[in-house]
Amino acid sequence: MRFAAAGILLVAAALRLPMLDLRPMHADEAILADKLGTLVESGAYPYDPREYHGPVIGYLAWIPAKAVGVSETTLRLVPAICGVLLALAPLLFAPWIGRGAAVAAGAIVAVSPALVYYSRYYIPEMPLALWTSLMLLCVLRGWWFAGGLAAALMIATKETAVLALAAAGVAHVAVYRPRRVSLLFPAGLLLGTSLLLAPPWQWGLLAQSAVAYFERAGGGVHAHPWYTYLRWIAITEAPLLVAGGFALRHTGKPAVRFLGLYAIGLVVLYSAIPYKTPWCAVSPLFALALAGGAAVEGLHMRWRVAIAACLSIAAALTATRYSTDPRNPWVYAHTGAGVYTIRDRLAAFPRDTAIDVYARENWWPLPWYLRAYPNVRWWREVAPAGSAARIVLLSPAMEADLVRKLYEGPPPGERELYMNLFEGQVELRPGVEVRGYVAKSLWDRAR
Secondary structure, three states, X not given: OHHHHHHHHHHHHHHHOOOOOOOOOOHHHHHHHHHHHHXXXXXXXXXXXXXXXXXXXXXXXXXXXXXXXXXXXXXXXXHHHHHHHHHHHHHHHHHHHOHHHHHHHHHHHHHOHHHHHHOOOOOOHHXXXXXXXXXXXXHHHOOHHHHHHHHHHHXXXXXXXXXXXXXXXXXXXXXXXXXXXXXXXXXXXXXXXXXXXXXXXXXXXXXXXXXXXXXXXXXXXXXXXOOHHHHXXXXXXXXXXXXXXXXXXXXXXXXXXXXXXXXXXXXXXXXXXXXXXXXXXXXXXXXXXXXXXXXXXXXXXXXXXXXXXXXXXXXXXXXXXXXXXXXXXXXXXXXXXXXXXXXXXXXXXXXXXXXXXXXXXXXOOHHHHOOOOOOEEEEOOOOOOOOOOOEEEEOHHHHHHHHHHHHOOOOOOOOOOEEEOOOXXXXXXXXXXXXXXXXXXXXXXXX
8 A cells, every 4th residue: 555655645746746837827727826915914814705705715825935934836736645645545545535546536637637737726626625635534533623624725716616515425424324313513513614714703704705605606607508517528528427427336335325426516516506617626536536446456457458548648737738728628728828928028117117907807817017117007997097007918908999099188288199909819818809009109218
């Protein structure tokens, strides 16, 4: 088991830890990074129960951020480490599912393309999956109070924890048919949430968070058909679906049936909610891998090696070459290389230059890349009155208003010519174009 653990650790670390700053920041990463910046500067994390999830990932990222500063690498180091630990977590289940099954499950988690991909994202999914593994372990051991503490960590990380708790509860009742329900689990849950998130008089924050999630469950722009998670998973993780389904037929070990039923139940719950984003597949995928270890264990060694090799290659490609490519099923509204074009063009001008940004839509993570510029102003409308900044970034829909502001508002003799900042079309992410202009006097000085 020691050699297996060492091998899983090395593979998981090799796929997750190098080049954490390889791809641009996703909008969601940048928003969470902004909240982390507030925590580093003020010592307080502005928790909003209706937005942005729980504070746990922020407090975890505070440690490396405080030590070496806030950067893409320090931000993504926390989920990367959680991803490595998640690959080792199945080994803790060996007494219930068998050593071979535990090692197989750990190997699957280590090389899963989706789990590798999102281990390199500063979002709560990896810490949530790690705490969930601890909760499941406590349920199998009958450590109800410790399980409640793990559940509190889950809830303080992300509100979708309620889905995992529901799936685990149904699976436990179906497989073990307990005659009574232990009160230690809810006691641990209440104590844990008091310590981790809020004192008892603020437990209403947790309820608000869950209500807010289900209010968004209709989907809006993120509404997708019920089979969407299955489609995303099948593209790179088909062995996990097959193995997880096999676990339901495993009659030898109740724990395997429990984990299999939990995995399928979690997939069903996530699929039933119209709101779908691909990173939410992390928890179901870990559950499928954990349950499917027994199925993979039964395969001939050559097949196990072939599956591991194929998944490893796919994981390396999704995390590097195709990390922002829309053909990668795990890429979702990701920032493109255009943000680097914006960053590099602005670097040609003095850092204290005034910059006006006009946009009505979500332009994150642009604030992250402009954080070092002290004179950035953000606008949702182009006001006719007043002068424009020396550099202007705006969406195409607002360009006509800018032209009127620049060339019709000022009196003759005070109108300055503005030059194109970019040589060609620049997109922040697919379908979100950014246009830029710079005052000619500034342009001439910077040439």
